[in-house]
Amino acid sequence: MRQHKELKNHQREIYFFRLRLLISVVFMLMLVFILLIRLFYLQVIKQSDFATMADKNRITIVPIVPNRGLIQDRNGVVLAQNYSGYTLEISPAKVADLEATINELAGLVDIQAKDRKRFKKLLTESHTSNSYPIRSRLSEAEVARFASQRFRFPGVEIKARLFREYPFRERTSHLIGYVGRINDKDSAELEEKNIAANYRGSDYIGKIGIEQSYEKALHGISGFENVEVDAAGRGVRVLSSTPPKSGNTLTLTMDIKLQEIAEQAFGNFRGALVAIDPNNGEVLAFVSKPGYDPNLFVDGIDTETWDALNNSPDVPLNNRALRGQYPPGSTIKPFMAISGLESGKRTSSYTIGDPGYFTLPGNRHQYRDWKAGGHGRVDMFKSIVISCDTYYYGLATDMGIDAVHDYLEKFGFGKKTGLDMEGESAGLLPSQDWKKRRFNQIWYPGDTVSVGIGQGYTLVTPMQLAYATAVLANNGVGYRPHLVKQISSSTNDTTEPVNPPADINFKPKPEHLELVKSAMTAVTLPGGTAAWAGSGASYPFAGKTGTAQVIGMKQGEKYVEKDISERHRDHAWFIAFAPADKPRIALAVLAENAGHGGTVSAPIARKVIDYYLLGKIPAPVPMPKSKVETEND
Amino acid sequence: MINQFQRRFMTHLDPMLLGALGALMFISLVLIYSASGGSFDRVMGQFINILVAFAALWLVANMPLHYLIRSAVPIYILGMVLLLGVAFFGDIQNGARRWLNLGVATVQPSELMKIALPLMMAWYFERHEATLAMKNYAFAVILLIVPFALILRQPDLGTAMLILASGFYVLFLAGLNWKIIVGLIVTALASAPFLWHALHDYQRQRILMLFNPEDDRLGKGYHTIQGMIAVGSGGIFGKGYLNGTQTHLEFLPERTTDFIFAVYSEEFGLFGNLILLGIYMFILWRGYVITANASTYFTRLMAGSITLTFFTYTFVNMGMVSGILPVVGVPLPLVSYGGTSMLTLYLGFGMLMSIHSHKTLVQS
Numbered sequence: 001m002r003q004h005k006e007l008k009n010h011q012r013e014i015y016f017f018r019l020r021l022l023i024s025v026v027f028m029l030m031l032v033f034i035l036l037i038r039l040f041y042l043q044v045i046k047q048s049d050f051a052t053m054a055d056k057n058r059i060t061i062v063p064i065v066p067n068r069g070l071i072q073d074r075n076g077v078v079l080a081q082n083y084s085g086y087t088l089e090i091s092p093a094k095v096a097d098l099e100a101t102i103n104e105l106a107g108l109v110d111i112q113a114k115d116r117k118r119f120k121k122l123l124t125e126s127h128t129s130n131s132y133p134i135r136s137r138l139s140e141a142e143v144a145r146f147a148s149q150r151f152r153f154p155g156v157e158i159k160a161r162l163f164r165e166y167p168f169r170e171r172t173s174h175l176i177g178y179v180g181r182i183n184d185k186d187s188a189e190l191e192e193k194n195i196a197a198n199y200r201g202s203d204y205i206g207k208i209g210i211e212q213s214y215e216k217a218l219h220g221i222s223g224f225e226n227v228e229v230d231a232a233g234r235g236v237r238v239l240s241s242t243p244p245k246s247g248n249t250l251t252l253t254m255d256i257k258l259q260e261i262a263e264q265a266f267g268n269f270r271g272a273l274v275a276i277d278p279n280n281g282e283v284l285a286f287v288s289k290p291g292y293d294p295n296l297f298v299d300g301i302d303t304e305t306w307d308a309l310n311n312s313p314d315v316p317l318n319n320r321a322l323r324g325q326y327p328p329g330s331t332i333k334p335f336m337a338i339s340g341l342e343s344g345k346r347t348s349s350y351t352i353g354d355p356g357y358f359t360l361p362g363n364r365h366q367y368r369d370w371k372a373g374g375h376g377r378v379d380m381f382k383s384i385v386i387s388c389d390t391y392y393y394g395l396a397t398d399m400g401i402d403a404v405h406d407y408l409e410k411f412g413f414g415k416k417t418g419l420d421m422e423g424e425s426a427g428l429l430p431s432q433d434w435k436k437r438r439f440n441q442i443w444y445p446g447d448t449v450s451v452g453i454g455q456g457y458t459l460v461t462p463m464q465l466a467y468a469t470a471v472l473a474n475n476g477v478g479y480r481p482h483l484v485k486q487i488s489s490s491t492n493d494t495t496e497p498v499n500p501p502a503d504i505n506f507k508p509k510p511e512h513l514e515l516v517k518s519a520m521t522a523v524t525l526p527g528g529t530a531a532w533a534g535s536g537a538s539y540p541f542a543g544k545t546g547t548a549q550v551i552g553m554k555q556g557e558k559y560v561e562k563d564i565s566e567r568h569r570d571h572a573w574f575i576a577f578a579p580a581d582k583p584r585i586a587l588a589v590l591a592e593n594a595g596h597g598g599t600v601s602a603p604i605a606r607k608v609i610d611y612y613l614l615g616k617i618p619a620p621v622p623m624p625k626s627k628v629e630t631e632n633d
Numbered sequence: 634m635i636n637q638f639q640r641r642f643m644t645h646l647d648p649m650l651l652g653a654l655g656a657l658m659f660i661s662l663v664l665i666y667s668a669s670g671g672s673f674d675r676v677m678g679q680f681i682n683i684l685v686a687f688a689a690l691w692l693v694a695n696m697p698l699h700y701l702i703r704s705a706v707p708i709y710i711l712g713m714v715l716l717l718g719v720a721f722f723g724d725i726q727n728g729a730r731r732w733l734n735l736g737v738a739t740v741q742p743s744e745l746m747k748i749a750l751p752l753m754m755a756w757y758f759e760r761h762e763a764t765l766a767m768k769n770y771a772f773a774v775i776l777l778i779v780p781f782a783l784i785l786r787q788p789d790l791g792t793a794m795l796i797l798a799s800g801f802y803v804l805f806l807a808g809l810n811w812k813i814i815v816g817l818i819v820t821a822l823a824s825a826p827f828l829w830h831a832l833h834d835y836q837r838q839r840i841l842m843l844f845n846p847e848d849d850r851l852g853k854g855y856h857t858i859q860g861m862i863a864v865g866s867g868g869i870f871g872k873g874y875l876n877g878t879q880t881h882l883e884f885l886p887e888r889t890t891d892f893i894f895a896v897y898s899e900e901f902g903l904f905g906n907l908i909l910l911g912i913y914m915f916i917l918w919r920g921y922v923i924t925a926n927a928s929t930y931f932t933r934l935m936a937g938s939i940t941l942t943f944f945t946y947t948f949v950n951m952g953m954v955s956g957i958l959p960v961v962g963v964p965l966p967l968v969s970y971g972g973t974s975m976l977t978l979y980l981g982f983g984m985l986m987s988i989h990s991h992k993t994l995v996q997s
Contacts, residue, residue, distance in 0.1 A: 017806060024806075
């Protein structure tokens with residue numbers, strides 16, 4: 001120890017010091033070595049990982065929303081378009097007090113109670129967006145006012161967007177449908193279909209109608225930009241970009257003018273009309289009344305308007321043409337007639353004596369004809385012209401329910417027509433098997449009788465009935481009905497026509513078709529049930545009236561229209577095609593609670609066909625006041 | 634004329650150290666320009682910092698050694714008074730009480746202590762050189778522990794550790810018995826749990842982050858992760874001057890100060906790092922040579938402590954940026970923006986030069 005040393009050895013002292021110094025150098029070199037290893041590890045071994053992380057830091061992929069494709073009618077009239085406008089959007093995550101912020105904003109731009117409700121509804125429906133519009137379609141002045149006060153509102157932004165607009169409003173509502181903001185359910189569906197990436201920047205998606213069915217074609221392909229951002233998330237520059245591909249333009253098979261004429265022909269009646277070109281399945285008009293304004297749904301509908309639409313007794317949101325299921329009534333008779341002839345149960349010369357009712361053997365229950373006292377001797381031709389019920393009670397009974405089912409199915413009854421719109425109803429064509437499955441009951445002979453005149457279990461949609469009429473008009477060949485005529489690519493000018501297959505190839509014997517078609521032509525001639533509607537037609541006009549009961553009549557009870565509340569009155573059907581010898585248009589008309597097919601529905605059909613074949617625009621004629629002979633089955 | 638100038642101004646300046654300091658000054662100015670996003674003001678500010686620091690270096694280098702020895706006690710006492718002042722009257726910034734407002738200027742006394750402590754300890758050992766006994770070491774430890782504890786309480790873990798290191802180097806070089814050194818290390822390790830307990834929450838967080846920075850990417854781990862990303866993504870040759878994305882898009886925190894090494898690593902890569910490390914190693918080598926050749930006990934201890942502390946600064950900063958040490962606020966010596974640390978470091982180098990030149994003068 002040092003304290004024992006009397007005299008310090010200087011050299012020894014230096015030696016010890018330098019030894020210590022050397023130890024510290026070795027220690028230092030070890031640490032430098034560790035540092036070098038670390039730097040080598042980071043900058044050489046892990047370089048690519050960190051380079052990726054650096055890129056992830058700085059590069060953000062910003063989607064570019066493609067322009068949605070236009071929808072136009074067969075003549076190029078635009079039915080759905082886009083226009084650019086400004087929305088005021090709030091990012092709830094960045095706003096501390098939503099209510100207070102909206103109140104303050106209301107001082108700058110016009111925000112009504114309706115807008116607030118709509119905004120709240122949007123918040124509850126979707127959790128995928130970052131920002132939600134409180135107001136859309138801002139005026140220039142509003143944009144300017146907000147821009148000057150913008151610093152006061154973190155998390156509130158003005159955004160330029162493309163809005164979807166439907167210039168024909170109600171007229172095309174059930175046909176085109178609408179787009180709406182993507183909600184949680186839509187997001188989940190997109191995720192499931194594995195196409196969520198294409199919707200990263202999109203706010204809207206087709207919700208119903210053609211907008212929904214052709215979503216894929218209309219939406220287009222998202223583009224994207226690789227944007228370099230700084231730590232605060234501000235874009236610094238665009239590194240690369242892939243432009244979006246706009247959605248395709250859809251050209252529809254329908255003619256908006258024909259649609260307008262059909263819609264106006266309904267007057268105040270609710271109902272549906274579907275007109276088809278029997279030669280190719282093109283849907284020429286597709287009406288469901290009443291409609292609604294689809295523009296209301298585009299940016300989210302407020303709760304009050306929604307409730308009003310949803311709870312209206314007129315059910316304007318129901319697409320009657322596609323989903324409304326009604327008994328076909330007497331319009332089933334021409335199809336029953338073909339079935340009778342084809343099955344060999346009836347011939348053209350076979351006649352019955354009609355006492356005004358039909359009874360099953362061994363049963364006293366009377367199935368009444370619409371005409372008390374009956375039509376006397378009735379053959380098939382006359383049975384269609386005057387719509388004899390007794391004839392068809394017997395025919396159905398003779399054929400048996402399963403044969404009726406099988407023949408009617410050939411016209412497309414009881415199944416979806418395959419229209420290119422989602423949500424179609426299939427109708428109902430009863431059979432023994434169906435009743436067993438549905439009710440676990442056996443089929444009674446009495447069930448068959450009323451099926452013969454389109455009552456009982458049978459249900460059809462206007463779409464189905466129009467299609468069946470087209471099949472009949474086209475001699476048993478049915479082209480799948482479709483709403484879209486062609487899809488035009490906006491990027492490479494190619495147009496893809498839609499040529500659907502002939503789904504139905506039921507070719508009854510020509511003489512059978514001839515008989516039924518000539519009888520249907522006679523329906524619109526003097527003596528027929530739609531003689532009034534057919535008067536003065538310059539082309540052979542084939543048709544058939546029908547009445548669908550809304551409430552059942554008891555035995556012996558008489559249907560007196562004026563005694564029954566309006567909503568319980570019968571629905572009026574009319575099916576038609578023309579010119580009867582070479583049909584170019586086939587249609588089905590349903591007027592709800594209108595009473596008689598011949599009075600209300602047949603004139604609607606006439607106006608549509610007059611315009612389609614002759615270009616004749618109907619004068620606004622009031623409904624006939626004089627009592628004409630009508631059926632009442 | 635030139636010779637006259639040389640004699641007057643350069644006699645006591647070490648050309649090799651001066652060259653290395655000049656190289657680092659160049660790197661510092663160039664990097665601050667990049668790290669500040671092209672701010673000439675910032676570059677000028679640093680240039681002025683360096684000029685002031687250089688003036689101090691020149692003064693100290695030209696000062697005869699006995700001034701230095703004589704100033705040890707007053708400076709240490711001044712430092713202690715200021716530290717106590719901070720403890721009782723200090724300004725609080727960022728949750729730490731480190732600054733003392735003296736009316737004319739705000740000072741950070743812990744910086745002064747970086748010089749004052751080794752100076753004091755070297756002076757003390759020199760004084761008792763002939764009869765160095767255990768009680769002398771014990772007293773030296775007290776000289777060390779008191780300012781250490783005061784700075785730790787501010788709280789400033791980084792500076793406290795550096796002060797502790799600089800004092801420890803004096804003890805070590807003064808010939809502290811190995812058994813005691815081992816004993817001290819064992820005691821330190823044993824007291825780690827208690828020390829851990831005494832740490833502030835944010836200090837503990839930073840240490841924890843070192844082991845698992847991913848746990849809190851945007852919070853406490855952000856500094857560590859962004860620093861490592863910058864260093865790692867630089868690769869072998871770097872992204873090029875002014876092209877560092879981590880730097881220029883502001884993902885890196887404290888770009889001109891504590892994390893300037895990350896800026897350098899990102900833009901100049903491993904290759905640039907080897908050059909930078911080379912310059913530091915050169916300075917250290919020069920420091921070791923001066924230390925080894927120092928003529929007195931005091932100058933040996935002083936030069937050794939300055940050299941080793943300089944290394945410690947460099948290693949702690951680089952280690953922190955590259956993620957092997959916790960994030961403590963230690964700048965990269967001679968490169969990071971900052972007047973105080975530049976001044977302290979240049980003062981240290983001034984002392985080294987003085988030690989070297991006055992020894993030669995004495996010998997010649």
